[in-house]
Amino acid sequence: MxxxxxxxxxxxxxxxxxxxxxxxxxxxxxxxxxxxxxxxxxxxxxxxxxxxxxxxxxxxxxxxxxxxxxxxxxxxxxxxxxxxxxxxxxxxxxxxxxxxxxxxxxxxxxxxxxxxxxxxxxxxxxxxxxxxxxxxxxxxxxxxxxxxxxxxxxxxxxxxxxxxxxxxxxxWPLEVVIAVTDTKKKEIGSRAAMELSALTSPFYNEWIKSSVSDLAIARDAIMNKDFESLSSITQSNCIKMHSVIMTSNPPVLYWNQATLACIKMIMDLQKSGVPVFFTVDAGPQVKAICKPESTVMISDLLKKIPGVKKMIISTIDNSLV
Amino acid sequence: MxxxxxxxxxxxxxxxxxxxxxxxxxxxxxxxxxxxxxxxxxxxxxxxxxxxxxxxxxxxxxxxxxxxxxxxxxxxxxxxxxxxxxxxxxxxxxxxxxxxxxxxxxxxxxxxxxxxxxxxxxxxxxxxxxxxxxxxxxxxxxxxxxxxxxxxxxxxxxxxxxxxxxxxxxxWPLEVVIAVTDTKKKEIGSRAAMELSALTSPFYNEWIKSSVSDLAIARDAIMNKDFESLSSITQSNCIKMHSVIMTSNPPVLYWNQATLACIKMIMDLQKSGVPVFFTVDAGPQVKAICKPESTVMISDLLKKIPGVKKMIISTIDNSLV
Missing domain, CATH: 3.30.230.10 (Ribosomal Protein S5; domain 2)
Known part of the structure; x- marks a missing residue:
């Protein structure tokens, strides 16, 4: 078996x-x-x-x-x-x-x-x-x-x-460029950090409340292939989550210097019209979501940032259900 | 006149x-x-x-x-x-x-x-x-x-x-070590960023509400010279403020890579028992507040961090009222 x-x-x-x-x-x-x-x-x-x-x-x-x-x-x-x-x-x-x-x-x-x-x-x-x-x-x-x-x-x-x-x-064939800024196991796992957030972050309840409209906005943006709307809601939702995590007691800082540098570079690229936005999960890696025509350029720029150890490029999977 | x-x-x-x-x-x-x-x-x-x-x-x-x-x-x-x-x-x-x-x-x-x-x-x-x-x-x-x-x-x-x-x-003769990480004028001034926060951050109301107890804790900590309590409330209040600023729309990120590196170093020093804590105002500079016996050591460590341009050391002023 x-x-x-x-x-x-x-x-x-x-x-x-x-x-x-x-x-x-x-x-x-x-x-x-x-x-x-x-x-x-x-x-x-x-x-x-x-x-x-x-x-x-x-x-x-x-x-x-x-x-x-x-x-x-x-x-x-x-x-x-x-x-x-x-x-x-x-x-x-x-x-x-x-x-x-x-x-x-x-x-x-x-x-x-x-x-x-x-x-x-x-x-x-x-x-x-x-x-x-x-x-x-x-x-x-x-x-x-x-x-x-x-x-x-x-x-x-x-x-x-x-x-x-x-x-x-x-x-909507978007692509993802991942800047790996640290390959070590994180100091505090998601499960423990989630519990700490719920118990100690003053912003936890507001995070839960505001998620309903974030979901609706993102769902609509995906259905309508509205890149700008998906960019904006993804980034704000990501920063909100990290704010909840950071304002836990004791504070949890998943970001490192390279995380912040990648985020800033992606925000600068956005300002100059490149179709890209970031998200960061409960860890230090930065994920840049972009239209396929910009993937290589974004990867080339991110990999030059000090502290970026490895780049991974991915399309969206279509192999399963 | x-x-x-x-x-x-x-x-x-x-x-x-x-x-x-x-x-x-x-x-x-x-x-x-x-x-x-x-x-x-x-x-x-x-x-x-x-x-x-x-x-x-x-x-x-x-x-x-x-x-x-x-x-x-x-x-x-x-x-x-x-x-x-x-x-x-x-x-x-x-x-x-x-x-x-x-x-x-x-x-x-x-x-x-x-x-x-x-x-x-x-x-x-x-x-x-x-x-x-x-x-x-x-x-x-x-x-x-x-x-x-x-x-x-x-x-x-x-x-x-x-x-x-x-x-x-x-x-309480504490001292302050300031790591200057950027001497440029900031992209968005405090006044404009405050207004943006009030209008757009989902955490703004909670920030206002929670300030009352933060003030009481800090006031007591100063009166009782309770270093640990002042450390903890100062840091959490600082992270809360930056979370409110970051979750504004569009997001405002006052921190740069060196800001984050200084914060992490100060948190590591704390863990090893050094009497120091950080705060960051609406900008990228990191202020380490410490007991006088650690001032030089902290300054020496912070000034080695890449991106730190200048160190300023200060006592608390006693010249005015």
Whole structure:
């Protein structure tokens, strides 16, 4: 009983930050992302009667302890398949792990997709998205390609808290230039930082409240291919999220000097008419979203910034649902 | 009818950001500052019947047009003295102008102090503070030395919106290390950025609300010489203000790469037990407030950071009221 799956990372244009239920991993806000073609987790899941617990290896390193987030996904899949075998998961990321490049999104999505394939389950994307959400909120989005929206839902059991594709990649072929400014594992993970924000940032409630209109604006901008509107709302939503994180107590500063330099360069390019905007997830990497004609120029400029260690260029993924 | 005065700049530990009345320049929040010994504006004011309008020269450069903020202070002083002569103001700053180093605080305070001296007025510090406030909110604090609090007041005419000294410099001889990371005039001035924040930042109302408890915590920390408490509230208040500024639309980013590098270094020093904390005004300069035994070491470390152009070291001023 084994199978492999290659799932893609995604980056949120309208960010997921905050939970309403820790156990079910229910998000406090909806989010909108694009799934990236170039960043993936290639994962093999082997269910085996002889195993005494679940194992996880990422790029050859043992990540089995703790494995709670993954176990909750595997348990849901085992329940669907009515089996109780443990699993060995061998995953490979083609990009740095746990440094704000959405490795948990692609990683968890790949596990859920491979595990359900290994057990011959024929689950709907919606069901897969719900299962992936239990492991990582952003993984619920990586079940899909193209432009994806994650819904908060209303049900207390999380049954309507899932993602779905709102437009395929072909709808609007934007590209993404990622400036990797630090490949180290971040000092504080998203999960812990989210909890700290909710407990201590004076701006947390306003962040949650304002997300509803941000989502509506971004959704409309994507539907209408309104680049300027998507630029503006993506950037303001990103800065809002980082402001909530920075105003936590103690403060969390995910940005480094190169992060700030990249942001400033992208804002300067915008002013001179280049179709590009930035977003930064819970980490120091800068993602420049642009029209294809500007990709190479933007990458060439960003990679010259001191502190930028590596560039990754990606189209929007169209391989999945 | 001429006189000179040397007034000192101040840096706010609890920040002034936002107005409730543009004409009277009434602040939306109270603030607490320390007046600095090393940064000053030395200003001569000459009232002269033969002048046809007011003139202002700063470091030899003509700043006469527009001069509204200064004119409103001069008008109040002329009214007190019952004269209607115009004035020529010759001011010299010993530090960069309009780059987030409080040149408007020391500059306006010096004008008010010199002008009232030139006209032989015997105004109380409170009256002088109110007059200075009409020109610049932070100038109301630079009328005093030591630790200074600015009150919001309740009266709609601004008659109880003034500053006063809450402790002299001798109460707690802290020192300040300023890392100057950019000497250019900032792209958007405080006044315009404040208005933009009030109109567009989703966090502006929460900023105003939370300032009341920040002031109380800082006031107590100063009275009790509680370094740790003052560190924590000063830093969080600073990050909050910059978050409000950054989440304005369009976003305003006063920080540059060196700003962020200095902040991170100061946070690292804190973690290793060095008694120091940071604040950043509406500009890119970083102010490290510390106990005197660490001043030299902190200055030596900060000046090595790429992008730091100049270091200024200051004690708290004790020359004025």
């Amino acid at each position: 084994k199978a492999s799956f290659k799932a893609k990372a995604n980056i949120a244009l309208i960010k997921y930050w905050g939970k309403t239920n820790r156990e079910l991993n229910l998000p406090a806000v909806g989010s909108i992302s694009i799934t990236l073609d170039s960043l993936w987790s290639d994962t093999e899941v082997v269910f085996d009667e002889s195993l005494e617990r679940d194992f996880l290896y990422i790029n050859g390193e043992d990540f089995s302890n703790p494995i709670d987030r993954i176990k909750s996904c595997l348990d849901l899949i085992r329940k669907e398949a009515k089996v109780d075998f443990f699993a060995k998961i061998i995953s490979k990321n083609n990009f740095p792990t746990a440094s704000g490049l959405a490795s948990s999104a692609s990683g968890l999505a790949a596990i859920v997709l491979a595990a359900s394939k290994a057990l011959n389950l024929e689950l709907s994307p919606r069901k897969l998205s719900i299962i992936a959400r239990h492991g990582s909120g952003s993984a619920a989005r990586s079940i899909y390609s193209g432009f994806v929206e994650m819904f908060v839902g209303k049900n207390s059991d999380g049954s309507d808290s899932f993602a779905k594709q709102i437009a395929p990649a072909s709808h | 001429k006189a000179s005065f040397k007034a000192k700049a101040n840096i706010a530990l609890i920040k002034y950001w936002g107005k409730t009345n543009r004409e009277l320049n009434l602040p939306a929040v109270g603030s607490i500052s320390i007046t600095l010994d090393s940064l000053w504006s030395d200003t001569e004011v000459v009232f002269d019947e033969s002048l046809e309008r007011d003139f202002l020269y700063i470091n030899g450069e003509d700043f006469s047009n527009p001069i509204d903020r200064i004119k409103s202070c001069l008008d109040l002083i002329r009214k007190e003295a019952k004269v209607d002569f115009f004035a020529k103001i010759i001011s010299k700053n010993n530090f960069p102008t309009a780059s987030g180093l409080a040149s408007s605080a020391s500059g306006l305070a010096a004008i008010v102090l010199a002008a009232s001296k030139a006209l032989n007025l015997e105004l109380s510090p409170r009256k002088l503070s109110i007059i200075a406030r009409h020109g610049s909110g932070s100038a109301a604090r630079s009328i005093y030395s030591g630790f200074v609090e600015m009150f919001v007041g309740k009266n709609s005419d601004g008659s109880d919106s003034f500053a006063k000294q809450i402790a002299p410099a001798s109460h």
